[in-house]
Amino acid sequence: MKVEWRLSFLFIISILAALTFWNYQNRVYDWDMPGYLGSMYTSEFPNSPDKVRIITYDEIKKEAPADHYTDIIGIKQWDIPRQYFVKNTQSFTEQLPYFQIKVGYILVITLFYKLGLSSPMAVLFTSLISYFFSGLLLFYILKLLFPKKYWFVIGLTVVSMLLPPMTYMSRVSTPDMFIFQFILIFIIGLIKKWSKWGMFVLLFAITFIRPDYITFTLTYIIAVFFFYYFREKKIDISLIAQGTVLLLMYLAIIKFYHYPGWKDVFYDTFMDRRPIISTHPIEVSLKDYLSIIYIKIIYFKKVTLSVSIMITVVFWRSKDAWVRMISVLFLVNVYIKFFFFPQSAALRFFFPFIFPLFIMMLYVLSKKYNDLKLEKIA
Numbered sequence: 152m153k154v155e156w157r158l159s160f161l162f163i164i165s166i167l168a169a170l171t172f173w174n175y176q177n178r179v180y181d182w183d184m185p186g187y188l189g190s191m192y193t194s195e196f197p198n199s200p201d202k203v204r205i206i207t208y209d210e211i212k213k214e215a216p217a218d219h220y221t222d223i224i225g226i227k228q229w230d231i232p233r234q235y236f237v238k239n240t241q242s243f244t245e246q247l248p249y250f251q252i253k254v255g256y257i258l259v260i261t262l263f264y265k266l267g268l269s270s271p272m273a274v275l276f277t278s279l280i281s282y283f284f285s286g287l288l289l290f291y292i293l294k295l296l297f298p299k300k301y302w303f304v305i306g307l308t309v310v311s312m313l314l315p316p317m318t319y320m321s322r323v324s325t326p327d328m329f330i331f332q333f334i335l336i337f338i339i340g341l342i343k344k345w346s347k348w349g350m351f352v353l354l355f356a357i358t359f360i361r362p363d364y365i366t367f368t369l370t371y372i373i374a375v376f377f378f379y380y381f382r383e384k385k386i387d388i389s390l391i392a393q394g395t396v397l398l399l400m401y402l403a404i405i406k407f408y409h410y411p412g413w414k415d416v417f418y419d420t421f422m423d424r425r426p427i428i429s430t431h432p433i434e435v436s437l438k439d440y441l442s443i444i445y446i447k448i449i450y451f452k453k454v455t456l457s458v459s460i461m462i463t464v465v466f467w468r469s470k471d472a473w474v475r476m477i478s479v480l481f482l483v484n485v486y487i488k489f490f491f492f493p494q495s496a497a498l499r500f501f502f503p504f505i506f507p508l509f510i511m512m513l514y515v516l517s518k519k520y521n522d523l524k525l526e527k528i529a
Contacts, residue, residue, distance in 0.1 A: 155301050156294065156301055159301040159302075159304070159305050160290070162305060163286070163287070163290050163305055163308055163309075164287070166286075166305075166309055167282075167283050167286040167287065167312065168283070170282075170286070170309075170312055170313070170318075171279055171280075171282055171283045171321070174279060174282060174318055174321040174322050175275075175279055177318075177322055178275050178279070178322050178323075179219065179322045179323045179324075180211060180214070180215035180216070180219035180220065180223065180271060180275075180324070181219070181222070181223070181323050181324055181325075182222065182223050182225075182233060183250075183323065183324050183325050184211060184223065184271060184274055184324040185207050185208060185211065185223060185236065185237075185243070186246060186247060186249060186250035187250050187253075187256070187257065187260060187274050187324055188207045188210065188211070188270050188271065188274065189203055189204065189207045189243060189244075189246075189247050189250070190247055190250045190251040190253075190257050191257055191260055191261050191264065191270065191273075192206055192207055192270070193244075193247060193251070194257070194261065200240050200243075200244045201240050203243075203244075204237075204240050204243045204244070207243075207270075208223075208224070208237050210269065210270045210271055211223060211271050213269075213271075214269060214271045214272065215271065223237075224236075224237045225237070231426055232424040232425065232426045234426075235426035235427065236426075239426070239427070241427060241429075242426050242427045245427060245428040245429060246428070248408045248409050248410045248411060249410075249411070249416065249419075251408040252362050252363075252404050252405055252408050252410050253326050253360060253361050253362070254359055254360070254362075254404060255356065255359040255360030255361075256277070256326040256329055256330075256360050256361065259277055259329065260273045260274050260277050261273070263276055263277060271324075274324040275322075275323075275324060277326075277328075277329055278320065278321050278322065278323060278324065278325070278327075278328040278329065279321055279322075281321070281328040281329045281331065281332050282312070282317070282318075282320070282321035282328050284332050285312075285317075285328065285331055285332040285335055286308060286312045288332055288335040288336060288339065289308050289311055289312070289335060290304060290305075290308045291339065292335065292338055292339060292342065292510060293307055293308060293513070295339075295342050295343075296342075296510075296513055296514055296517040297517055311506075315498075316498045316499055316502040317502075319499060320499050320502070323499075325499070326360065326361055327499045327500070327502070327503065329360065330357065330360055330361050330364065330503060331502070331503045331506075333353065333356060333357050333360065334357075334503045334504075334506075334507055335507075336353060337350075337353055337354075337357070337507075338507055338510055340353055341477060342514075347375070347387075347389065347390070347393075348389075350371075351393045354368040354371065354372070354393070354397060355396070355397065355400070358397050358400060358401060359400065359404075362400075362401045362404050362405065363491075365397060365398070365401040366484065366487045366488070366491070367484050367487075367504070368397050369394055369397060369398065370480060370483065370484060370487070371480060372390055372393055372394040372397070373394065374476055374477075374480050375390060376390040376391070376394075378472070378473065378476055382472075411428060413491065414433065414434075414435045415428065415433065416492070417435055417440070417492075418433045418435055420492070420494065421443050421447075421493070421494075422435070422439065422443075443493060444490065444493055447489075447493035447494070447495040448489070448493070448495070450495040450496060451489060451493075451495040454485070454495075454498070454501060454505065457505065458482055458485055458505060458508055461478075461482075461508045461509055461511070461512045462478055462479070462482050462508065464512045464515065464516070465478040465508075465511055465512055465515050466478075468515040468516060468518070469515040469518070474511065474514070474515060477511060478508060478511040478512075481504050481505075481507045481508040481511065482504075482508055484504045485501050485504045485505055485508075488500060488501055488504065489501065
C-alpha cells in the first residue's frame, strides 16, 4: 500500500503542476491588482504617492494583455472611478487602505518581488503557487479520510482542483487562493487533533493575512469555548486570551492603515464606487442594506441549496457533537460573510467556507469505511 501511495503522490504532483501551468497561461490581470501593487510600493516609497501610482500602472501595462489593461484603467464611459484611480494620486491613494490591511498577503507578494519576479507576476505567482500547494494539502486530507482508496483520492483531488471557483482563484490577483491553503491546514489541524495553541498560531496567521477573517477566527474560538464549558463545566481562560489577542491585532491593523470601515466598503461595492472617498461622505440606511440583501440572496440560492445538503448529510451520518459543531461553524461563516459582503455573483468570497463543509461531509461518510474519529482538541 505504501508503494501505491508514493506513486499516487508523484502522479498528483505531475497533475497539479500541469494544472498550475494551465492556470498560468490563463492568468488574469484584474482591477484588484493596482491596489495590491500600490500597497507594496507604498511600503517601498512611503513619501512618494505620485511615484507609487505611476509605477503601479506602468508595471502592469508592461505585462498585461491590452484588453486586461483597458479593463483595469476603465476606458468605458461609465467606469469613472477606475479612470480616476489611474490619473489622480489622491483618488488612488485613498483606495489603498482597502488592500493594505491584508498585511500577511502584502508581505508575501513583496517577498516574491524582492526575489526577482516582476511586481504583477509576484501577485499572480502567489495565487498560482498557493493553488499547487492547496492541491497537495487536499490530497493529504483525502488520504487521511480514505487511507485505502488511493484512486478515489486522486480522482477527487483532481476534480476538486478543476472546480471553477478553484481555477478562478488561482488566476487572479486576490488573496483568496492564498488564504484557502491555510483553511485546508486548519482542517488538517482538526483531523490531527492539534493542541489549542497550535490552532491559535494558525488562527493568528489567518487573521494577519486577511483581517476580515476575524469573524471566522473569533467564531471558532467562541464555539470551542462554549463546547468545553457545557461539556466540562469549566471556563478556559486561555481561549479568552487567544480571542482577545486576535481582536486586538485586528483593531491595530485597521487603525494603523486607516481602514475606512464596513459602511464605506459596502457603499463602494454595492451602491456607488466613489472616485475620491474623502470628498463624498456616505450614509447607508437600513433600508438600503436590506434592499441589497434581498436582491443578492435570491442569487445565492445555489449556495444555500448546496450547503443545506452538506449539513443535512453531516447531521444524518454523525451524532458526534464536536463534528456537528465544526460543520455548523463553517455553515454560519458562509452567511456571516454573505451578510457583511453579499457579493453573491463572486463565489470566491464564500468558497473557503463552503469547501471545508464539503470536507466535513466527506469525513462523516468516510467513517462508514474507515471508522475514523475526529476528536475534540486536547
